[in-house]
Structure formats: structure tokens, C-alpha cells
Amino acid sequence: MKILNADQIRALDKSTIQNEPIAPINLMERAALAFVDWFVDRFPNTTSTKIFCGLGNNGGDGLAIARLLLERDYPIDVYVVRYAPRESDDFMHNHRRLKLVIERIHYVELTEDIPAIRHNEVVIDAILGSGLSRPAEGIIKDTIGAINRAPATVVSVDIASGLYTDQANSQADTIIEPDYTVTFQLPKLAFVMPKNGRYVGEWHLVDIRLHKRYIDHAPTPYYYTQPKDARLLLHKRERFSNKGSFGHALLLAGSYGKIGAAVLSARACLRSGVGLLTVHAPSCGYTTLQTAVPEAMCRPDSNERMLTGQSEVDTPPPADYSTVGIGPGIGKAPETLAMLRDLLPTLTKPMVVDADALNLLSENRELLDKLPKYSILTPHPKEFERLTQTWKDDYQKLELLRNFAKKYKVVVVLKGAYSAVATPDGDIHFNSTGNPGLSTGGTGDVLTGVLTALLAQGYDPIEAAVLGVFFHGLAGDRAAEQRGPIGMTASDVVDALRWE
Ligand SMILES: NC(=O)C1=CN([C@@H]2O[C@H](COP(=O)(O)OP(=O)(O)OC[C@H]3O[C@@H](n4cnc5c(N)ncnc54)[C@H](O)[C@@H]3O)[C@@H](O)[C@H]2O)[C@H](O)CC1
Numbered sequence: 381m382k383i384l385n386a387d388q389i390r391a392l393d394k395s396t397i398q399n400e401p402i403a404p405i406n407l408m409e410r411a412a413l414a415f416v417d418w419f420v421d422r423f424p425n426t427t428s429t430k431i432f433c434g435l436g437n438n439g440g441d442g443l444a445i446a447r448l449l450l451e452r453d454y455p456i457d458v459y460v461v462r463y464a465p466r467e468s469d470d471f472m473h474n475h476r477r478l479k480l481v482i483e484r485i486h487y488v489e490l491t492e493d494i495p496a497i498r499h500n501e502v503v504i505d506a507i508l509g510s511g512l513s514r515p516a517e518g519i520i521k522d523t524i525g526a527i528n529r530a531p532a533t534v535v536s537v538d539i540a541s542g543l544y545t546d547q548a549n550s551q552a553d554t555i556i557e558p559d560y561t562v563t564f565q566l567p568k569l570a571f572v573m574p575k576n577g578r579y580v581g582e583w584h585l586v587d588i589r590l591h592k593r594y595i596d597h598a599p600t601p602y603y604y605t606q607p608k609d610a611r612l613l614l615h616k617r618e619r620f621s622n623k624g625s626f627g628h629a630l631l632l633a634g635s636y637g638k639i640g641a642a643v644l645s646a647r648a649c650l651r652s653g654v655g656l657l658t659v660h661a662p663s664c665g666y667t668t669l670q671t672a673v674p675e676a677m678c679r680p681d682s683n684e685r686m687l688t689g690q691s692e693v694d695t696p697p698p699a700d701y702s703t704v705g706i707g708p709g710i711g712k713a714p715e716t717l718a719m720l721r722d723l724l725p726t727l728t729k730p731m732v733v734d735a736d737a738l739n740l741l742s743e744n745r746e747l748l749d750k751l752p753k754y755s756i757l758t759p760h761p762k763e764f765e766r767l768t769q770t771w772k773d774d775y776q777k778l779e780l781l782r783n784f785a786k787k788y789k790v791v792v793v794l795k796g797a798y799s800a801v802a803t804p805d806g807d808i809h810f811n812s813t814g815n816p817g818l819s820t821g822g823t824g825d826v827l828t829g830v831l832t833a834l835l836a837q838g839y840d841p842i843e844a845a846v847l848g849v850f851f852h853g854l855a856g857d858r859a860a861e862q863r864g865p866i867g868m869t870a871s872d873v874v875d876a877l878r879w880e
């Protein structure tokens with residue numbers, strides 16, 4: 381699913397109006413109806429509801445919503461926040477229509493006009509929408525503040541008033557903090573910015589049948605991965621295939637005290653469909669690995685405690701494996717750095733690089749150019765900051781992410797809420813699965829095993845990253861359902877992995 385910017389959403393409106401064709405006021409009516417269908421499913425018509433309307437089309441939506449809820453016998457109070465001398469045409473049209481069916485419309489011009497809001501009420505926020513062009517000031521700011529301080533449930537129409545659709549707000553901006561945002565047709569970039577969580581709440585899409593051809597042709601680097609997008613990427617398994625058909629992966633993982641990371645990534649790799657797996661780990665981990673992950677072959681490093689790459693067990697060189705995954709629990713010993721330095725020039729196929737392997741790259745940046753093209757890097761924000769620089773906001777972070785992926789021709793999975801998959805051609809795919817329970821030790825090791833398995837099976841690296849992040853997050857959601865987000869562990873995520 382595409383994510384369009386504010387200008388494109390405006391152009392999409394126009395294109396729908398021209399090509400359907402449909403009168404603007406009827407598109408507004410369609411949007412209002414879609415919102416009301418969502419609303420009546422969640423709030424009974426005994427719910428005391430206050431609708432705050434601005435003077436633009438977001439406000440126009442609010443007036444139409446008020447009229448439609450009144451027709452459904454909801455106890456509605458309407459407050460028009462009169463912040464400017466001019467109203468939009470569609471606002472005026474709905475203003476006239478509403479006055480015919482409602483006893484009284486309240487006008488908020490001074491702070492004393494702002495009503496008290498009770499805890500059992502629902503506030504519908506239709507003050508400012510995607511047309512926000514400057515921070516909320518004056519009576520709008522005061523009204524937003526009052527709504528945020530109130531103990532009511534808040535539902536924002538299209539986007540929280542005061543939140544920019546596709547650019548950073550400043551810390552000082554006053555923005556509605558909704559429990560829900562009901563937006564039209566496509567998600568907004570603001571919704572997948574981790575720092576905006578409190579200004580979005582739980583967001584829902586309602587379809588208002590905007591012009592599909594415009595959407596299909598609209599250029600954007602931003603995408604939102606939905607279940608159907610991910611499932612389309614899944615390779616079907618042929619009946620008569622053998623383990624050789626699904627690749628032989630090599631995982632370089634573990635150090636003294638962190639053999640568990642190697643166990644988790646190995647188990648996840650096997651749970652993600654790899655044909656064969658060899659784990660190269662320090663010899664202290666040999667018995668553990670052979671016991672905990674009997675399905676994996678183990679190549680013990682000559683060093684007891686850390687990876688040097690040497691082993692008395694003779695196996696093919698890393699380049700002969702379908703894919704190499706490196707990083708979980710490896711530490712940053714000089715011997716391990718030396719192994720990485722020797723390893724990279726020998727590899728041409730995309731690999732998976734995680735955790736301390738990323739940190740070693742940050743500290744030895746000349747190695748970045750040695751990465752096989754289209755390798756998948758899986759930093760969490762701190763590791764990404766070390767690879768690049770600090771950023772002032774989520775939007776600058778996206779630019780850093782896109783530039784890094786393009787510069788080194790790698791796929792970067794920036795883990796976190798709405799994990800972002802940045803591709804060498806400058807696209808970013810935001811993930812739709814996962815939950816805060818995944819921020820528990822070891823889930824990154826699990827993702828490394830998942831991605832290594834997908835590359836070993838021949839998935840295109842971009843597809844592997846989008847697919848792997850999706851199903852890893854889905855397994856996290858299942859684990860949270862079974863154990864709760866607090867009690868779940870990375871092992872639960874491995875056990876919850878399912879590929880269908
Ligand atoms: N396709 C869709 O998504 C549809 C969306 N609809 C609704 O239309 C709004 C966008 O309408 P627009 O008039 O462009 O923007 P606003 O309603 O937000 O109007 C704001 C209005 O006020 C001015 N303004 C901007 N920032 C401020 C500010 N900080 N203080 C005061 N005034 C401000 C600006 O000049 C604008 O004109 C969208 O959100 C949906 O709710 C359609 O109804 C249906 C299709």
C-alpha cells in the first residue's frame with residue numbers, strides 16, 4: 381500500500397472529483413459516511429459526543445459527521461472553532477445543512493467558549509486536517525489543549541489536528557493526542573513515525589474510493605506492508621523438493637557468554653525454511669549448539685571464546701554457502717574484526733549483517749564498501765546512529781536511511797515500531813506487524829536467522845527483508861497473545877514463526 385504526501389492527497393482528491401466524477405461536497409459526504417460507519421460500530425448512540433470543527437474541509441467533514449450522527453439519534457454538541465474570517469465552500473455548505481437539523485451550533489472564539497468535557501464523553505476532532513500549513517495557534521491551540529487535558533475518548537478525523545501529514549512538527553507544537561485516528565484511504569507518513577505515537581493513537585483506514593488510477597501511478601518512495609502484500613511474496617513449496625532446494629546457510633554467531641544468540645538465530649533460521657544450516661561458533665558453544673539445535677551442523681572455531689574464523693573442522697569456504705549471516709552475540713574482539721576483514725572480500729552474494737558485526741563496521745567504515753551489494757543490515761536505532769550520525773527527528777532519520785541504503789547499495793532494516801526497510805533504489809517499506817513485547821533480548825538474533833534463511837532459499841533481498849520483517853513481527857504478535865507482551869521471550873517468537 382502506498383503512502384502519499386499532503387500535496388499528492390490533495391491532487392488525489394481533485395483527480396477523484398474530476399475523473400469519477402463526483403462533486404466535492406459529495407466526496408466530503410462519502411468521507412463523513414465512512415467515518416460514521418466506523419464510529420457507530422464502536423460507540424452506542426447513547427454516547428454523549430462533542431464535535432469540534434475547524435473552518436476548512438476537515439471542519440466540513442465534522443459538520444457532515446454531526447448531521448449523520450444526529451440522524452442516528454446520537455446526543456451531539458457541535459463546536460465550530462472560529463479561528464479565521466474565511467470558511468471553505470464545502471464547510472459553508474455543510475454548515476447550512478446542519479443548521480436545518482440542529483437546534484444550536486456553538487461557536488468557539490474565546491477560551492471561555494471552550495466547553496467542559498466529561499470523562500464519559502467522546503470528542504470528535506475535526507478542527508484541522510491534512511491542510512495544516514502552520515502550527516496551531518490562538519483559539520485552536522487553546523481548544524486542542526483543553527481537549528488533551530479532558531478525560532474523554534478522542535477520535536481524530538483524517539489526522540490529529542496540529543500534526544503535519546508528512547513533515548516534522550517541532551517539540552513546541554500543540555497537537556491533539558487522540559485515542560483513535562480514522563483516516564481516508566491511505567495511511568499518512570506521520571502515522572509510521574515512532575515519535576508521533578501519542579499524536580496518532582490507534583489508526584484506522586476507511587475506504588472512500590479515491591481515484592485508483594491516480595494512486596497506482598503516483599510516485600512515492602514510501603510503502604506500508606499489509607498482510608496481503610507480504611503473503612504475495614511467499615514462495616510456494618514444490619511437492620517434490622529436497623533439502624538441497626532450500627539452500628545451505630552459514631551463521632557466524634556467538635561468543636563466550638553469548639552462545640544463546642547463536643542458538644536463537646540458528647533455531648529461527650531452521651524455523652524459516654532453510655534446507656541446511658551450519659553454525660560457526662566459538663568452541664565453548666559446541667555442545668550447547670549441538671544439543672539445543674541438533675538440526676544445525678556446528679563448526680567449532682579454534683578459539684574457545686570468540687570467532688576467529690579458524691577451525692580444525694574442515695568445511696567449504698563461506699563463499700560456497702547459499703548465504704552467510706553474521707552478528708548475533710559475536711562481540712567486537714580484534715580477532716573477530718580480523719575475521720570480518722578477511723571474510724568480506726571473499727563474498728559476492730548478499731549476506732545478513734547484524735548486532736556487533738554492524739558495530740564493527742561502524743568502527744571500521746572502510747569495510748562498508750566491501751559489503752556484498754544488496755546485503756541486508758539490521759540495525760536498531762542506536763546501531764544505525766553509529767553507522768551514520770544522530771538525527772533531529774524521524775524525518776531526517778528517513779533521509780539518512782535512504783541515503784545510506786543508496787550509497788552502499790544495501791537493504792537496511794531499521795528495527796523498531798513500524799520497522800522501516802530501506803532499499804538501494806531509495807524506497808522505504810514500513811512494517812505493519814509487531815508490538816512493544818518484541819523489545820526483549822534476543823528478538824534481533826531471531827530476525828537475523830529468519831532473514832538468513834530467506835536469502836538462502838533464493839528470495840530477492842528486498843523481498844526477503846519485507847517478508848522476513850513482516851512474519852517476524854507477526855510471530856511477535858502471536859507470542860504476545862500467548863504470553864502477554866511482558867512475559868514473552870525471543871524463544872516464544874521462534875516457536876510462533878509460521879509461513880503461510
Ligand atoms: N481525500 C481525502 O483525504 C479527503 C479529505 N477531506 C478532508 O479535507 C481535509 C483537508 O482539507 P483542507 O481544507 O485542505 O485542510 P484543513 O481542513 O485542514 O483546513 C485547514 C485550513 O485552515 C488553514 N490552516 C492550516 N493550518 C492552520 C493553522 N495552524 N491554523 C489556522 N488555519 C490553518 C489552511 O489554510 C486550510 O485551508 C482532510 O483532512 C479531510 O478531513 C475531504 O473532506 C474528503 C476527501
Ligand SMILES: [K+]
Pocket residue numbers: 438505506507508509536537538539540541
Ligand atoms: K482533525
